[in-house]
Amino acid sequence: MSKKLFIKTYGCQMNVYDSARMADVMAPHGYVPAATADDADIIILNTCHIREKAAEKVYSELGRMRQIKESRLDNGDDVLIAVAGCVAQAEGEEIQARAPFVDMVFGPQTYHQLPGMVARATQGERVVAMDLPVEEKFDLLPDATGAQGPTAFLTVQEGCDKFCAFCVVPYTRGAEYSRPVAQILAEAHRLVEAGAREITLLGQNVNAYRGATADGGSWGLGRLVQALAQIDGLARLRYTTSHPLDMDDDLIAAHRDVQTLMPYLHLPVQSGADRNLAAMNRRHTADDYRRIVERLRAARPDLALSSDFIVGFPGETDADFEATLQLVRDIGYAQAYSFKYSARPGTPAADATHQVPERVMSDRLGELQKLLNAQQVQFNQAMLNRTIPILLEKPGRHPGQLVGRSPWLQAVHVHAAGYGIGDIVDVQIDGVQPNSLSASLTADDRRDAAA
């Protein structure tokens, strides 16, 4: 009889990819996905440690999981509760000290061992597993089962060697590792055969990719993108997340030469103040970043940018914050994420003496978000009356309506009679809402029922 696996995913897209792979590894052991936690046989929380709030969410969720476990035990039944992901890697056994009903704690590099860990936990053992080399995971996981729709994620690189002073990722994900080229090409082919039209290449530091080739050489991300673009049926490629320092000539050239590579790039800068950037160990200046963006836009004039920002990094002054606003005005973003600095245990910045007061952080975040929102509105407004290709991804809320994505990742609502999910269709933008666009088919594309 099949058993049920419920996975709740927090954090970045790498966790989304990992959760799918955990489901893949359990499938041959009779586990099917559960829609809710209530009747699952295993509940896995795939967690994120990036900011304090993210990590604390896990403990409030575990409170709910405990209730589920207790009511199941009352009925003479049981459920295994597991904490995976970056909080598991960072806190390990501490999790079971705080939440003793947790049966398994395991880090991001152990997922290929999941069936064995489940077997041990079923026997009553408390499982704690961490700290294995990344290579082993990718070599030993079964082939990904394939796309769940027209868009898919594909992890090509994992881990980070950059050690930004605020960030836990180098500690939770370990050293940089790039999957071999052949493994990635094979996975991409499988995804496309299963229906993916768009693939997003993932890595904590995806443009630091340097994967081994069969002939003993190695490829960077630019070369990999060129090769993936040759796959028949693959219409769109994206990659995330990049570090400005690893934006090399090949990758910039790929933005010029590869039409499948979408003109949208998430390129986090964190701050526009050189003093902050140095203290963050980002190893580039604000002007370096401006120059990289200039080169990218010269290669691909319609490239739109997105970024991450941290306000209130220790020692940030009013003048530093003003420099960040100035950088935002200079670049002009289509979209961006911004966060208050959160001191993370074990990172160098956590011990800094000049922590910025909470109220100052809130004010700065408000001001930055006002500017970024205005830029996003402006970017979206500029789409009005333009004809753009969208990839239809899912049904909309109204009958006959579909939701697609523009090349710039905007959600676009359209009534596209005659078209289905996975089609790419030219639409004319006729409405702009805060978080989405609406559109109608162009005369050329109309495929009415009668046609």
Ligand code: SAH
């Ligand atoms: N690898 C990516 C991002 C990883 S984390 C990069 O190099 O940019 C995603 C974002 O979370 C970061 O870009 C940063 O803006 C934010 N972040 C990371 N650590 C943080 C912290 N301690 N406090 C607040 N925001 C943080």
Ligand code: SF4
């Ligand atoms: Fe964290 Fe910096 Fe690595 Fe990005 S590059 S994951 S922010 S340490």
Ligand code: F3S
């Ligand atoms: Fe969070 Fe780990 Fe991703 S800390 S952002 S889930 S790499």
